[in-house]
Amino acid sequence: MSNRVVLAKVLVGVVILLLLFGAVNMVSILQKVINPVLGPLGVIPVSGSMNIDILVPYLEGDVIVKYDNTGIPYIEASSPKDLYLVFGFIQAKDRLFQMDLMRRYALGRLSELFGPDFIETDKHFKVIGLHRAAGESYNAIVSNSSFKDLLTYMLAYTEGVNLFIEYAKERHALPPEYYLLGAEPEPWTPVDSLAIGRLISWGLAGGTQDLQLLSFLEANGYEALLELDLLNASLNLPILSSFSVSSKVLAHTSYAAPPNTLDSLKELIRVFEENEMLIRRITGLAMSNNWVVSGKITDTGYPLLANDPHLSLQAPPVWYEAELIFKGRTTVFGVTFPGIPFIIIGRNTHVAWGFTNVGADVLDFYYYKWNGERYLYNGMWLEPKRVHEDINVNNNGVLETIPFTVNITVHGPLYEYKGIKYAMQWTGHLPTLELVAFYYYNFAEDIYDMINGARYFSVPAQNLVAADDKGNILYYPAGLYPIRGNRPVITIGDIEIPNMGFLPFNGSAGEGEWISFIPFEDIPHAINPEEGFVATANNRLVPSDYPYYLGWRWADRYRYERIASLIQETLAEKGRISIEDMMHIQRDIHSLSADYLLPMMLQLVNRASLTEDAVQALNLLSGWDREMNSGQVAPSIYVAWLYNLHRGLWGDEAEKAGVGVGLIPMETTEYYLRMAIDNSLPISYTRWIGGDIRILLANALNEAINQLKSEFGDDVDNWRWGNVLRYRIKHPVGDILSWLNYPEYDGQGGLYTVCVAGFNPEKMPYIVGGASSIRYIANLQPAGENSLWGYIVLPGGNSGNPFNKHYYDQLETWVNRGYYEIIMVGSLSELQDFDYMLVFRGGG
Template sequence: MRFWRNLSCVLLLLLCSALSYEYWLCYRAQTPVNGKTRLPGLQRPVEVIRDAIGVAHIFAQNFDDAIFAQGYVTAQDRLWQMDLLRRSGYGELSEVFGARALEMDKEQRLLGFKRVVMRQERNLSPEDLHCLQCYADGVNAFLQLHRDRLPIEFHILRYQPSAWLPRDTLVLNLWIGKLLSTSWDIDLMRELIYKKLPRQLAEQLLVEFSPNDVLVVGSDSSERPMSRLGAFPVGSLENPFLGGEKASAFGVGPPVRDNPPLHPSSGGECAFSPLVVPPQGGMENGLVDSLEITELRRLLAPYTPGEQKESMGSNNWVVAGWRTAGGMPILANDPHLARGAPSLWHMAHLNVPGILNVIGVAIPGVPGIILGHNENIAWGATNLAPDVQDLYIEKIHPQDQNRYRLNDSWQEMEQHQEIISIKGQKPEVLRIRSTRHGPVFRELEGRVLALRWSLLEESISLPIASNLNTAGNWQEFRLAMEKYSGPVQNFVYADRRGNIGFLNAGKIPVRARGDGSVPVPGQTDDYEWTGYIPFDELPRSFNPASGLIVTANNRIAGKSYPHFLTHQWASPHRAHRIQHVLETKSRLKVADMLQIQGDVYSSANEMISRILLEALGRRREVPSRDARTVAIEEIQRQLENWDSLARTDSVGTTICEEFRQTFLEEILKDQLGEDWKAYQWFNKSTLVENLLQTRNPEFLPKKYSSYDSFILACLQETSQRLKDRYKTAEPKQWLWGDYLPVEFRHPLGQFWPLTKLFNTGPVPQPGTPLTVKQTSSRVGVSMRMVIDFADLDQSVNNITLGESGLVFSRHYRDQFDDWLKVQSYPMLFTRAKIEQQRRSTLLLVP
């Protein structure tokens, strides 16, 4: 007995010692934020003031030192996250995580991000390369000085980070672009649906338009069909807020004499060549080489319907001064991205007297400010998600798998090998082949699929536009955005002169034939890209008469817009709600914008609730065994007393959300059979709403005699699903906050006992995928920012968790509670306000 007692004591002592050592490592990783630190590479001293939430306000005497210091403090806060992001881009996760990351690495190696950024690095201008090098020097200065005090993740995974290189910043842009613009799987899904269904039914499943669409440019009044868009008249509406400036064809723009975005023809129309979009999907491909249903099923097999296809998104808007309490524009932005720990965004402030004074957020590893404001302008972004990826079906030589057909000859593929290091295993060798269109992405019998993607063809691909941070007016903003080379975004703009604006920036291809929405033959030049939409012909608006601009991944261009952007838009519910609230309120303030960002009114579910109550009211007329169960009676009472707000204690939200999914699944199973799981569409909510309201008989499953009986059967199934999910038959216990609890998971948080240490949550959260405060299990608000030009110090910003990625830092998750409550923190801009909130000062000296 004494032996076992002693052994237990020894084991307990060893455990305590191990935990104490790990605690010491975590604590030691917090490098000094006070005092003086000497850094070779600096030219002049730099002062870094940290405020109450740990934001670094960097005061430098020249631009190079400011960027150097930003690299240093970002590494101080997020070094392991920076290394994780670049490994994700390069496809080097298996080296530290082992075989569990191998498939992710293989896809990254197929895309060839490392080869792309090495080419792009050579194409950088001397100024851009110098900026990236200054940032890298700052990161490496931290690494060299504190290599013995690395974040705990390096110790757990037992590896050391390599030096940061300029190309590492470039690969982050490609990684972000992949998150925001991947659409090749949607192309395969569209082709499958067009092959299985008559075109008329397929187009209703792949719905593009809604009566609630909030357009920023153009209109839907044109009688030209969407498949054959021509040019459209130049507007001539006088803008009373610009002293006689006229409306451009894309919205109200600068004076035509100063910077005409279009050149009118003598007939009073834009000098665009008419855009001809041929029939899409299998209708056209039936005449040429296309994929068989069995091939499509195999290609889509790894992909199941996911909420991210509907819930990934963002909100931004800007209002003119005549709508605000302060008489100056207010701009708001809240990007919605996949959740994780640490936060994706890092807050920073860079100040160089007379040269640079900019504050906002950046992605760790990227110099400058991606979203924010300087002394003169502010900007925010949402994802446009245009179609910038095409799949080409390449014919392979029957005797040589490395040759493919091109017109009347056979061409050699480009080939190289990638060696993937795997922790604990032998390296894996991956053979990569590429055609003229891009990497061979998938193998077929006698054919391959090659992926063409605009970001892979960029000569330079920076995540932030050169000169954006120092732009002082609309013209300089436009010039900066013309050089932007990241994923295509909806940028909103405001400035201290009272102007507001909107523009798209990034590369969107123009095709010789087709629109890239389904795989196309690659052996001829028929479907080649002929260029990109010129920057001055991308959607744009400046000082619209309405005094407000709203985007939320919704359809922003009307049918009169002459270029193809995409078929897949997000549901208009968020944009429509934001627009409605802004139009109905006056004397808007920062607090009003925060309230809108936290809005959980669900117009989509309000409609579903009404339809359900109508069907329940007629249930005695509907033959159904289950129409009068106790649970259904209680569901009816819950819906009758529901206010359409998706709060955590809401039962009505739970019922409507589950019903929507049940109803959609039954429709898809009836139409697509075994392939129903392949369906994924951003705007699937509009499909559900259209069918519930129009009751199209072509979509009514054959086993039901009416839509009422179908709706009641789906409601009964909803009841059973919720009973199983919540482990109770009492509907009043089906609280929405328990349906999609929010949790921020660290890559190491899946392993006990690290879960509680690294992860945050789960906790109940309000909102749905279609409310302004967008919510899902994996995606949600990543940052909230509101900028008021009446007093820039009253602007606010809040990220999800905190500034630091060091788990024992007080700033690791100190913002989480306020993020959950939709509360925020001042974006301290003037020196006086910063001094009031000063918590530490680090002097960096040469």
């Protein structure tokens, strides 16, 4: 071989190698993710017989964890402190990236990871101040010696999370998302856990509803309060038929709208809601169902309880399942938000509980008179308190700090946008103690322990249902409900409506001051009600004669009414309710909204204005059984038609106000259809319709058919509901790395069915954003008599690691409305069927 050839070969080899080194960055990230020797695959224990020993010197004794064949960890310890330490480790092992992401949302620290696109979102959350509130709650726990045990467990949990972070870092076995983003998790703190709780609470607080209502009224007239039935919600049904307290009467003044232009208000609402999009991806519909049935009417003689919270569908799921076995004391099973040490929804050996969102009005907005940087309050010019909340931004690997200041008035943080300023007063800004409540719930022995715990539950106000194995059932919508003073009055004709809190207040004039909160005993509640059951589905709590103001925006009644009627029908038919009946109710996809609205729509629609395809669609709808199952075409036509009608009725007004048409409840559409059927629509109300409702119906149906054709073609079989409604569940970075997303499935149910599917009806296909984030049923037969504790299912899997077989192993069962049996054991030795075991050895 000549020297030239040799040199050429060597040069080629070296040059190519050097070029490869240029690619080293990408390779290093990639191979950390998929390295089969180390990397995330390395923390996936093999199944069956392999045990992993982890020495933790500061454990008092050994803690054993067994994972069952759905990826649920069963953690057993003699010392609660040890158990919570290991719970922290296990949660981090399975969901660390999700925990980190949630705390970053709450703390306003997304830009540190994801760059400048998230600066505005971070500023938004810095203003709202979830981290400040969480810090104050933590101080309240630390400073109260009666919470010493709770604090110990919080600190132990924090220790466990940090132990996992170090363990994983040493083994290059952090969750793959960190390597893909080139990041590392920071140590966990107890305030982070509280901040995650606050984040969820904020997502359930209603956002800018009051401002949206103001914008709507300013754009369209305050008569809307009455004529669109926005406050009375006269078709809504209450959870409790009555509840008596002594009435309170408070003084009032005249209402004056804030001195903003409508356009500037619309802009503020738009920006606020845009920055809320990420939290909406967690809290989804912010709705839920739950019901509890007394042993008086069950087949076992003991209570049954069901809960399915309607949060978002995401990969991994919002909830994390676990069973905590406190040796010699109790076993607690259920779900929690990753990052929180206690079970949020679930049961222990004696008590089961569940929640739905009340939808209470606990967030008020205040405007002021300003003089430069000072605002008028109580006759004095005051400077807002200024808090420096700098924001760190990742600019292509370089961390830059942007200075940011939050201004806080006497009412709360000031939300400012282009000269418009509103202070926000929210119950979540107080140093509240929800973790204390959950601590009580986890160790409760009967519903009276639950009531004691509920006294600490402040935000978000939740419809708590509970039952115990002594046969008691409970409904208590615990929370802080502000009582406002000096409420200005809106005068419409000769009707006076006090602003109870549903519109912004003039802070300078002292309007809407929070005087106190509804006393705990005066909150509507029921213990062992005569009817034998209580159901809640975000509907109103009590009739309008209840003297305190709880809120104004309730969920349409259809889910609640369907649950209550199914319970009553079952009792009428069988005399008793079984756990299978509870499942049947929870799985129900019958559209009660269609039962009410469709006959009216079919009767009223002007058929002469319909296209030929629309006429055929009418025939299909007339024969429909109102089941929203994936195989039928009628649901697609009905939903598109209904939404087009709703938008046709209120869309112009909503657009004028810069709000979504969803501000107007579907019950308002029903209200108008009823009046049209009865020919009882007042002349003054007709201006809202903007034409003949019959023609509006025809146009809405024609448009629905065109939309379906345009999206799915002329073949009507392609319009089946499962093709139009899709479960497309994504990971937070799933738009970039699609392999992190779950498989796609046909959807079923709808916005108003018990087995709910929440979606944006503006765009087809309808992608389900919110649905049952768990379906859970508990059987309260006492241990010993009982071999069936209940059922549960997640819309995904318990592991957040995409290389783990439990990443979405429950998803298909959930889609098919199936369940897994809850296994509760008093000791891990009873759990023979498990995947693998971890042993944490204490140092003694």
